Amino acid sequence: MRRDLFPFAAVVGQEDLKTSLMLCAVNPAVGGVLIRGEKGTAKSTLVRALADILPELETAADCAFSCDPARPQEWCERCRERAAANRRVKKRRPILTLPLNATEDRVTGSLDFEEAVRSGRRVVSPGLLAAAHRGILYVDEVNLLDDHLVDIILDAAASGENRLEREGLSFRHPARFMLIGTMNPEEGELRPQFLDRFGLSVAVNAEPDEKLRVELMLRREEFDLDPAAFQRRYADETAALRLKLSEAGERLPLVEFPKRLRKFVAELAMGSHAAGHRADLFMEQAALAMAALEGALEATEAQVMAVAPLVLAHRRREAAPPPPPPPPPEEDKEKENEKQAPEEPEKAAENPEEAAPPPEKSRDEERENASPPETGDNQDEGGPEQSGAPEDNHVQIGETFRVKSIQAAKDRLRRRGSGRRSRSRVSQKQGRYVKSGPDRGGGDLALDATLRAAAPYQLSRPRTAGLAVTLTPADIREKEREKRLGNFLFFTVDASGSMGARGRMAASKGAIMSLLLDAYQKRDRVALISFRRGEASLNLPLTASIDLAGKLLAELPVGGRTPLSAGLSRTWLELRNALTKNPLARPIVVLITDGRSNVALGEGKPLDEALRLASVMGRDERIKYIVVDTEEPGAVTFGLASQLAAALSAAYFKINDLKADALVNIVKGNLEK
């Protein structure tokens, strides 16, 4: 056993996770585990420890693809050629780590450079997918894995084989593997189709029991002081586990799944509205494995029930589209919140009820607010709204939620920067080395690809003194790098008095907060512009500090009239500045407004002026606009924001439309915590 492995048996608690991993060890058809949970909960420790207790499998000796002697139709070329002479050996089921920064050639396999130089033959150097065949592919922080690698894995997982068509190689080999991934949901979610590939999912949390926490501390400290002694102390338990798993593995083919249980399984899957039939299949396989582990020869209801939560947790879908949230109660309890608001943004985010204030406002005032904005034409002092809200108010942040994916369109421009919102080719020598391409003169040499291109011709080329490899200009390959770049996100917020009414600002702040959380995950840079009273102000210049934006948002006061034009023109100014500094940037503007305007910059009608400005701004194709309409659905609506959106050629959302489709309702408690 490797010195630095913490024994599986010595991990305190995390029973669900241990069970899931053991099910996978017994039955590869279980389909792997996705481990979701907070940091520091022995996620990686357990997976690594699993390597030590996995059962063995039988394979042809010296086969790089772990060919299964029992399945001759899948054998690799070499195994087929020497079928008669194949010696069978046993080896432990492999567990391969896929690092986040892996390059494509190592995942799929590529030309064996050394062999090509030596003999001039094109031979495959197998990649991780080959090595993981019949075993486990383990990705730590799987939600941070680059999309192009995810695609390769999905492709192989779907077809059960890996097809290699590159560098003059055409090759295929079986690649049936289980995926084990860990992730921390605060860093973003997985794509649904990737999520679906995991047979089981487990949410891990810290141990709440003091006694167990103490035990855990003691064991960890003992291990760190003398790993070898610690491993010896648990050697018996480790051996017993190993035996249990290998016996269960041998028993598995004999375990039966009674017919009556099939119906039960189907009902369970339907009951939680799981998409597709994978849930049923995985549930059956997991129950079989459970039975095998428990020494039974027939699966029972109890075993199905035991594995059902693991299979269904990440597949559960909402039965129907979520019911529309209750209409926001009227009037903010602004006064009470005034003091707390800046201090407790997170608290407000957790308790939407608190942010949604009790109804108080009179019928009259409501009608006043609902009166068409054009009434604000009398531009001088004393509009009706102003008298209603003479002073600045602070409003808490309302309910937050996961937002829809918002991206700038992908193009072929090369950019510099970092982040993970929009995908782009990048020009600097940074970013993930995705693949190699022909020489563009950029100086970013893809050494491996260049060598592979040159390798097969080495025997026929004249030798350069002292060098084993002779390169010609035609061999040169450059690195193609790609990464997601953070965008510039401009939040332009209507902070006028009308927004303060009836919890609209709380809801809007909730929406902005949600977008900010998303911006954090995508590593965007954000700016905050607000307009109220007679003017627009830049509350926060472009910054990477999302925290600062969150703080300012909480403190953003509300009150006064609605100078929409001023807000637009200020945004335009900031946009132009940003684009001058950074011509390749693709800013995204999120305009939060109900579309009303009652203060103009010039002589015309405020609303017409705003629409005119908007149509000018909308012509710049580099900028993506999003209008979030804060007008509440009700008896009287004006649809002004949608007019504005049309003028801007913007995407138009109501606050509720911003919520990510609840396709997969993942362990909801975790998200809310």
Added chain:
Amino acid sequence: MKKAGPIYPFPAIVGQERMKLALILNVINPGLSGVLIRGEKGTAKSTAVRALADILPEIYVVKDDPFQLSPDEELDWFTEIRASLGRVSGQERVSGEEIEREKRKVRVVELPVGATEDRVVGSLNLEEALKSGEKKVEPGLLAAAHRGILYVDEVNLLDDHVVDVLLDSAAMGVNAIEREGISFSHPARFTLVGTMNPEEGELRPQLLDRFGLCVNIEGISRPEDRVEVMERRAAFDHDPEAFSRRWAREAEGLAEQIEKARRLYPEAEIERESLFQIARYCLEVGVDGHRGDIIILKTAKTLAAFDGRARVSARDIETAAELALPHRVRRQPLMEMADNLETLRRKKQNAS
């Protein structure tokens, strides 16, 4: 880290006791896994980290090994790496006596903010590939930092995918390279020391959690101390060697104390009731996972050892909690970071 120029002596740094203590604790016990120093510009953050060189202990390494392997504890890795580099066959085991060993100081390796990923994880060795037609690994910064200190100035400005790499290897203690045609892994356990100016943006919570301890430092406010800072700096700039000589005794004294503490650490004992206290601390303030508990325990023991005691006191635990908890309370992005435990408790009390 560059050897250019003499280094300001560690004991000569005025004030900033918390920062100095956190650094010393990490030198005594690498298991604390690092310290994050948060503070404004010009508060001797970088000076202190560089000055560590003075007081670092010595370790045994395999001679000329680019992976800094220990000849006593990492022979299995040594064999494996040698085999995958094609020097010897995998079966051939090496015993401790055959290996040439050398004793040298623990290293401080600096990770520049602009470092590219391949420099950090390692890449394909161009020269070997062209000359001999063989794939050889060119070890990266993570290999150089194994069993040492990895220092990142302005760690909050680090590029995202480099952070991923750090998280990856910190989680597993292993750097797995699967790129540019090479498949290779080597151990990479390091003490991560980062400095940051919070005004420039916060760290990802996950990376934050990887730092064992965290200290907030401020500029010194007492006029006398400020004068002292200026005078010492001037004296150092004027004649660095004479200045270092003047502080040599104290530096040696500290180095000895650290050496003693390292030996004493395994024997440090802690009462069972104190362990419960630690668990309660963490439950009370609501930290993610168990790293908080473990780090407090280790820190408290290290504090006792540094003080020459074999028994952990209540005071040790208190101090350890103050060093280990504040940055863990920031559980999610956008949550405000509690500046210290005090405000934290007050918040707690107010809430209940």
